[in-house]
């Protein structure tokens with residue numbers, strides 16, 4: 001999510017996440033750090049990142065403003081590495097922000113916010129973070145982008161590593177056992193074990209666990 005200060009990026013992040021993650025205020029330059037929320041959009045695991053408003057004249061500033069400058073640097077770096085850039089325009093402005101327009105490319109998706117206040121000539125999908133208008137349409141477009149990016153797999157993904165196969169089998173055993181467990185605590189434990197097993201594939205399990213396996217299975221001097 002990138003755009004001019006006050007365009008409503010944080011408001012949009014909150015609206016899409018359906019919770020109050022980022023601070024919203026009418027002061028330009030509210031957001032400094034990159035704030036990430038994990039979302040499930042049509043089954044795709046998405047990380048939505050809120051960023052500092054682009055105000056390039058702050059870049060290189062000193063003193064207090066150096067913080068904003070660093071925020072803008074991070075915003076641009078994050079936009080650069082993102083799979084999809086949501087360019088957020090303030091739809092009530094007479095002309096679209098040129099710094100944001102500058103980022104328009106194949107990975108960009110333009111959004112014109114504050115449609116409830118009408119007015120301007122900003123490009124893109126008209127939405128209102130305030131009323132929620134247009135958000136469904138925005139999500140549909142993001143969904144189709146995700147679809148294009150990640151593709152639909154109708155075939156079964158092949159498992160190339162024994163370690164992954166073992167982890168999946170373990171997850172399956174735990175999931176199959178969970179519904180038959182006599183107590184809610186035991187169901188939860190089975191689900192936790194299943195998640196842990198999957199975590200070994202997706203990389204959410206700490207290094208210690210992996211080192212234990214390496215030492216145990218490969219007899220590297222302990």
Ligand SMILES: Nc1nc2c(ncn2[C@@H]2O[C@H](COP(=O)(O)OP(=O)(O)OP(=O)(O)O)[C@@H](O)[C@H]2O)c(=O)[nH]1
Pocket residue numbers: 003004005006007008009010011012023024025026027028029030031032051052053054113114115116117127128129130131
């Ligand atoms: N009318 C209206 N106001 C909005 C909408 N979205 C945000 N605002 C207002 O616009 C102002 C800025 O909103 P933020 O979400 O903080 O904007 P931002 O783009 O994150 O700003 P920075 O963090 O400073 O870059 C706040 O006063 C919001 O209440 C909207 O859809 N309609």
Ligand SMILES: [Mg+2]
Pocket residue numbers: 009010011022023024030031050051052053
């Ligand atoms: Mg913000």
